[in-house]
Amino acid sequence: MFSYNLKLALLSFKRAPSLYFLVLLTLSIGVGLLCANLALVNSMAGDPIPEKSDQLFHVSMNTWPNDTPQAEPFHILRYREAMKIMASDIPKNATVFYASNVYARDSQSKSLQRFDSAVRATTPGFFALTKAPFAYGNGFAKSSGMEVVIGDELNKKIFAGKNSVGQTLELDGELLTIVGVLKPWSLRPLFYHATEGRAFNLTDDIYAPLETAIDLGWSIHARSASTVRYKGVQYTRDRDVFYLQAWVELENKNQQQAFQQYLDAYSQTLKDAGEHPLDIRNELRDVNAWLLEQKIVDQKVLAFTLASILFLCVCVFNASSLLLSRFHSAKFEFGLRRAVGASNKQMLMQGLTESVLLGAIAGLISLILSWLFLKLSTEFLPDLANIAVLDSKLLVLGMLLALITSVSSALYPLYRASRYTISAELK
Amino acid sequence: MLIMNNVSRIYRSDTIQTHALRDFSLEVKAGEFVAVTGPSGSGKSTFLNVAGLLDSFDQGEYKLDGVSVHGLQDDELSRLRNEKIGFIFQSYNLIPDYSIFDNIDMPLRYRGFNAAERKRRVDHALEKVGLASRADYLPSQLSGGQQQRVAIARALAGEPKILLADEPTGNLDSLMARQVMELLHNLNQEGTTIIMVTHDPDQAREVSRNIQIIDGQISDFKIYAPLHSDVPKDNTNVKEVLDV
Ligand SMILES: Nc1ncnc2c1ncn2[C@@H]1O[C@H](COP(=O)(O)OP(=O)(O)OP(=O)(O)O)[C@@H](O)[C@H]1O
Ligand SMILES: [Mg+2]
Numbered sequence: 066m067f068s069y070n071l072k073l074a075l076l077s078f079k080r081a082p083s084l085y086f087l088v089l090l091t092l093s094i095g096v097g098l099l100c101a102n103l104a105l106v107n108s109m110a111g112d113p114i115p116e117k118s119d120q121l122f123h124v125s126m127n128t129w130p131n132d133t134p135q136a137e138p139f140h141i142l143r144y145r146e147a148m149k150i151m152a153s154d155i156p157k158n159a160t161v162f163y164a165s166n167v168y169a170r171d172s173q174s175k176s177l178q179r180f181d182s183a184v185r186a187t188t189p190g191f192f193a194l195t196k197a198p199f200a201y202g203n204g205f206a207k208s209s210g211m212e213v214v215i216g217d218e219l220n221k222k223i224f225a226g227k228n229s230v231g232q233t234l235e236l237d238g239e240l241l242t243i244v245g246v247l248k249p250w251s252l253r254p255l256f257y258h259a260t261e262g263r264a265f266n267l268t269d270d271i272y273a274p275l276e277t278a279i280d281l282g283w284s285i286h287a288r289s290a291s292t293v294r295y296k297g298v299q300y301t302r303d304r305d306v307f308y309l310q311a312w313v314e315l316e317n318k319n320q321q322q323a324f325q326q327y328l329d330a331y332s333q334t335l336k337d338a339g340e341h342p343l344d345i346r347n348e349l350r351d352v353n354a355w356l357l358e359q360k361i362v363d364q365k366v367l368a369f370t371l372a373s374i375l376f377l378c379v380c381v382f383n384a385s386s387l388l389l390s391r392f393h394s395a396k397f398e399f400g401l402r403r404a405v406g407a408s409n410k411q412m413l414m415q416g417l418t419e420s421v422l423l424g425a426i427a428g429l430i431s432l433i434l435s436w437l438f439l440k441l442s443t444e445f446l447p448d449l450a451n452i453a454v455l456d457s458k459l460l461v462l463g464m465l466l467a468l469i470t471s472v473s474s475a476l477y478p479l480y481r482a483s484r485y486t487i488s489a490e491l492k
Numbered sequence: 493m494l495i496m497n498n499v500s501r502i503y504r505s506d507t508i509q510t511h512a513l514r515d516f517s518l519e520v521k522a523g524e525f526v527a528v529t530g531p532s533g534s535g536k537s538t539f540l541n542v543a544g545l546l547d548s549f550d551q552g553e554y555k556l557d558g559v560s561v562h563g564l565q566d567d568e569l570s571r572l573r574n575e576k577i578g579f580i581f582q583s584y585n586l587i588p589d590y591s592i593f594d595n596i597d598m599p600l601r602y603r604g605f606n607a608a609e610r611k612r613r614v615d616h617a618l619e620k621v622g623l624a625s626r627a628d629y630l631p632s633q634l635s636g637g638q639q640q641r642v643a644i645a646r647a648l649a650g651e652p653k654i655l656l657a658d659e660p661t662g663n664l665d666s667l668m669a670r671q672v673m674e675l676l677h678n679l680n681q682e683g684t685t686i687i688m689v690t691h692d693p694d695q696a697r698e699v700s701r702n703i704q705i706i707d708g709q710i711s712d713f714k715i716y717a718p719l720h721s722d723v724p725k726d727n728t729n730v731k732e733v734l735d736v
Binding site for chain 1: 571575589
């Protein structure tokens with residue numbers, strides 16, 4: 066019966082090609098537009114590390130040494146707070162880091178071409194905490210040492226994607242050995258550095274040991290704040306320079322409470338020593354709470370999504386009225402089939418087969434359309450480049466949406482058809 | 493084969509009620525060939541539609557081949573239609589872009605037969621109506637009489653207990669009508685029960701039994717009374733009066 070219904074559906078398309086073309090176009094544009102929008106929302110509102118996003122906590126502290134300029138906990142920390150955090154054995158993993166930038170080239174290469182590379186100057190716990198995927202080698206074990214881990218893209222640029230572990234990179238004139246190479250790694254949003262509008266940046270090119278980066282004076286390429294003048298990052302260790310971000314992995318409520326107490330006790334000692342006059346306010350926020358706090362989901366995109374949902378509804382009504390006229394003109398054949406013994410159920414199955422087929426085709430077209438929409442929008446708004454991504458989840462969703470809208474467009478026409486008097490069209 | 497007891501069918505619209513059938517009682521035995529005559533609008537088609545389960549009825553009792561159809565679900569009614577009843581319409585009702593084969597095959601699809609069985613039945617039915625060589629033609633490539641024979645083949649392919657024909661020769665010239673009538677007579681001879689609505693007194697005379705429907709009821713009179721005061725104007729047409 067299914068193959069017969071399929072045959073009838075194809076015949077039906079052949080009988081009214083322009084009508085079905087319009088239905089397909091209407092549904093595809095509606096679904097495609099919504100899908101493109103959802104792709105943006107999905108990237109923005111997505112959970113970049115769902116396995117343990119509720120166990121990773123960003124640390125904000127309130128340790129500003131005087132009562133200006135601000136009274137809020139700060140998302141960047143001094144070196145001394147960062148080291149205090151690293152000293153705790155409560156978290157399963159912890160990492161502190163800052164962002165920098167260097168020019169990189171293969172020290173063995175004759176080419177003098179150098180690549181502008183984003184650097185994460187970090188403690189080694191970073192790799193386990195973020196579950197950075199290694200293609201070759203592994204992370205560095207200590208916070209100092211002339212070693213680096215590089216990302217997939219840089220490895221492709223410099224070493225054509227080969228296993229480059231053991232090779233030496235020249236980074237701003239210094240020679241560092243590669244100990245690990247990552248697989249392609251996308252985090253959307255880039256939760257570990259979601260501030261300063263960077264939530265949709267790519268993961269870094271180079272991961273270098275924190276102390277070494279400080280010693281080499283690799284400058285801070287992110288927000289920093291200080292109460293004092295200082296010449297370079299190498300002089301920040303014992304000064305009131307706020308520039309390090311901290312993440313800790315706490316596996317349960319007990320650990321969270323213990324770590325909170327640990328931070329608060331530390332702040333209390335500072336306060337007791339007269340080193341800061343403010344309230345003790347240390348905040349731990351898990352990944353999703355932190356991303357929410359950073360308001361990285363664009364309200365304009367949400368509004369546009371709502372608009373495209375409404376637009377899709379209009380498309381469904383439109384398709385429905387087209388199908389209604391199609392069913393109306395097929396009334397004779399409907400009556401005839403009923404008269405010779407097709408039950409309402411069988412006719413319903415026939416109608417559903419047709420709309421599922423229609424939905425499947427509409428789904429394919431709409432995915433192509435949403436790819437085009439996204440392509441077009443990144444053309445005009447290059448900032449969207451890392452956000453406008455159709456992942457497999459969205460492909461499935463787009464397909465489902467197309468099927469659902471197609472079937473729901475046919476529901477009313479099908480209901481009407483089931484109420485036809487069988488004998489009315491047969492003379 | 494078919495027993496109706498005091499069956500009523502009332503069409504209601506906002507302003508009027510039409511009693512298309514009123515207290516209609518009839519028994520048709522297996523093997524009979526019944527001709528139904530009567531003036532236009534008297535309820536002949538309504539009777540056939542109710543008998544063929546295409547239309548519901550409001551009151552009374554109807555048994556088809558021993559099955560009381562009152563209160564049956566759509567599934568069961570559809571199955572009865574498919575297995576026990578063959579329809580022949582005045583305007584053939586073939587699907588224009590279907591081949592002759594596919595037209596005859598169509599009802600069999602809803603019966604769950606496999607392809608071989610369907611082909612056997614279609615070929616057999618086509619042979620019976622003398623159109624075996626035309627299986628791949630489209631309806632438009634056949635004459636009216638041939639198209640009606642295809643429609644008969646479609647009705648036959650399901651091997652029904654009863655054939656219901658509503659003015660099967662109404663659109664045909666006398667020669668083609670003759671052929672169709674001969675075909676029906678042959679089928680009846682082979683044992684198929686047939687109920688046929690006709691306006692042709694000669695056709696009515698040929699068959700084993702005649703009934704007249706006037707104003708939704710079987711008339712006992714062989715000659716119509718010219719006017720019923722309670723019958724709408726177009727329902728009585730003096731020219732339709734038959735003498736059987
Ligand atoms: N679907 C319907 N809705 C309302 N009234 C109907 C409907 N079908 C038939 N009627 C009415 O029921 C009555 C009987 O109609 P029916 O078609 O059975 O007559 P008939 O004897 O077949 O006439 P004809 O010889 O012209 O075919 C008529 O008055 C007709 O107007
Ligand atoms: Mg009639």
